[in-house]
Amino acid sequence: MQAVPETDWRLFRALHEVALARFCERVLGEAMAVAQATSRTPHERYLDLFALVRRRDDELARALDDPARSRMLDQLAAMRQLDLLTADEYGRFSEDTRRRVELLTGAGRLNPRGRA
Numbered sequence: 001m002q003a004v005p006e007t008d009w010r011l012f013r014a015l016h017e018v019a020l021a022r023f024c025e026r027v028l029g030e031a032m033a034v035a036q037a038t039s040r041t042p043h044e045r046y047l048d049l050f051a052l053v054r055r056r057d058d059e060l061a062r063a064l065d066d067p068a069r070s071r072m073l074d075q076l077a078a079m080r081q082l083d084l085l086t087a088d089e090y091g092r093f094s095e096d097t098r099r100r101v102e103l104l105t106g107a108g109r110l111n112p113r114g115r116a
Contacts, residue, residue: 004072008097012076016067019084023064027056073097077104 004012034048063078076093079085080101090098 002096002100004069004097005094008093009069009072011092012072013067015079015085015089016064018089019079020064022084023056023060023082027052027060030056073100073104077101080105 030052031049034052035045037045063075063082
């Protein structure tokens with residue numbers, strides 16, 4: 001496998017914290033909405049919250065747990081699929097890295113919210 005450029009690795013490390021914060025804020029918002037859904041019983045809300053956290057924890061692990069240079073492309077692809085980077089942030093990676101990530105995601109276009 002081709003090595004990841006040092007500049008992309010440094011950028012990934014810097015954006016990892018940004019992506020992690022966005023992910024956590026998103027999940028906390030979802031959790032609040034589940035907890036406040038008064039149309040559901042307390043037990044149903046608990047079960048919904050448990051399912052949400054399990055699902056999101058799997059996503060967190062795939063995209064953000066233990067960043068390593070050997071997994072950077074896979075993690076960057078997962079971040080992209082989870083809409084955790086802006087188009088500008090993603091665009092700062094080298095063309096080669098973006099091409100490799102797009103091959104992993106099957107992407108090549110921005111989603112409607114303008115995120116990469």
